[in-house]
Amino acid sequence: MLSLNLEILMEFIVYFQNLTIMNVDLTYYKEGLIRSDRIILGQAITLIESDLVEDRRLADELIENILPKTGSSIRVGVTGAPGAGKSTFIEVFGKYITSLGKKVAVLTIDPSSQKTRGSILGDKTRMEELSRDSLAFIRPTAAGSAAGGVSGSTREAILLCEVAGYEVIIVETVGVGQSQVGVRGMVDFFLLLMLAGAGDELQGIKKGIMEMVDGMAITKADGDNVAKANHARADYQNALHLFQTSESGWVPRVITTSAVAKTGIKETWDMIESFLRHSANNGFFERQRNQQQLSWFYSALDSTIRDKIIRQSKDALASIEKRILSHQISPARAAQHILENLTF
Numbered sequence: 001m002l003s004l005n006l007e008i009l010m011e012f013i014v015y016f017q018n019l020t021i022m023n024v025d026l027t028y029y030k031e032g033l034i035r036s037d038r039i040i041l042g043q044a045i046t047l048i049e050s051d052l053v054e055d056r057r058l059a060d061e062l063i064e065n066i067l068p069k070t071g072s073s074i075r076v077g078v079t080g081a082p083g084a085g086k087s088t089f090i091e092v093f094g095k096y097i098t099s100l101g102k103k104v105a106v107l108t109i110d111p112s113s114q115k116t117r118g119s120i121l122g123d124k125t126r127m128e129e130l131s132r133d134s135l136a137f138i139r140p141t142a143a144g145s146a147a148g149g150v151s152g153s154t155r156e157a158i159l160l161c162e163v164a165g166y167e168v169i170i171v172e173t174v175g176v177g178q179s180q181v182g183v184r185g186m187v188d189f190f191l192l193l194m195l196a197g198a199g200d201e202l203q204g205i206k207k208g209i210m211e212m213v214d215g216m217a218i219t220k221a222d223g224d225n226v227a228k229a230n231h232a233r234a235d236y237q238n239a240l241h242l243f244q245t246s247e248s249g250w251v252p253r254v255i256t257t258s259a260v261a262k263t264g265i266k267e268t269w270d271m272i273e274s275f276l277r278h279s280a281n282n283g284f285f286e287r288q289r290n291q292q293q294l295s296w297f298y299s300a301l302d303s304t305i306r307d308k309i310i311r312q313s314k315d316a317l318a319s320i321e322k323r324i325l326s327h328q329i330s331p332a333r334a335a336q337h338i339l340e341n342l343t344f
């Protein structure tokens, strides 16, 4: 009896100790973010990217705590093929935003970091000048799935930056594919950077990507490239007019830019501002934010269920895989079977 009580007492002590540690940590992160401490912002992003169960618990608590203070930034997605000039453009564009007295955060999604734990972006110094600007914060983020869904951790990183007072958040994605679609679903304005090529300007451009963008910038419009860039601009603008008007009622615009000659930079910002005015006026801005919040929930739900199934049904999965491969059971029926035997 006595030993049982002692055990319960010990459990209580450990529980309260953990609770205290958790609160100290939570306060540390929360207060650090509120006073816009860049080191703590970086640490908080590392926390939300962590796969450790303990870190995840604290990350969830942190996110829940800061939620009421989020949502006030302008979220801009920037995409384009490697070599299109994204990092050079973002550096000059970011400096323009800070020259307006606004704080800018750049989150770069690096799809290679998930698989290799290395980074294709890490090997070159990107945005050196912007990273020295006291109004700017730059951070590569892994395209991991810790917070649910492909883009969970980037979505949470956006929220952390907002609490730390960043007014414009640029989410940069490299290359085409899943991360590009993911970014479209977490930003207000999606910008595609394109290099004017020789010959058929529209070759190689996927219609799907064109349908996702709110604006396009033809990069490196300087020197001998100016005429080619202007030509490409007209071609893309025509192509965009062929698409049906998007849900926002906004017709995407195409501009030419040069990070070297610093042209088209203010124009890019003006384009984003007019889109924001347009979408605030017709209610699309809020509708899109709400829709994004719910699709985050559903993708988190998907990955939570999947994780649970994989953790709980390891053996059953191994044996059902064999039955699927020997045509004893159909994949659809196998999925139902696994679900039916899951305990919640």
Ligand code: GDP
Pocket (backbone or CB within 6 Å): 080, 081, 082, 083, 084, 085, 086, 087, 088, 089, 219, 220, 221, 222, 257, 258, 259, 260, 261
């Ligand atoms: P990213 O891979 O899309 O991030 O492209 P980068 O920003 O690294 O640029 C690729 C190359 O294009 C680099 O050698 C840059 O110096 C060059 N570049 C980028 N922007 C411009 C520009 O506005 N004009 C010219 N002429 N070259 C540029």
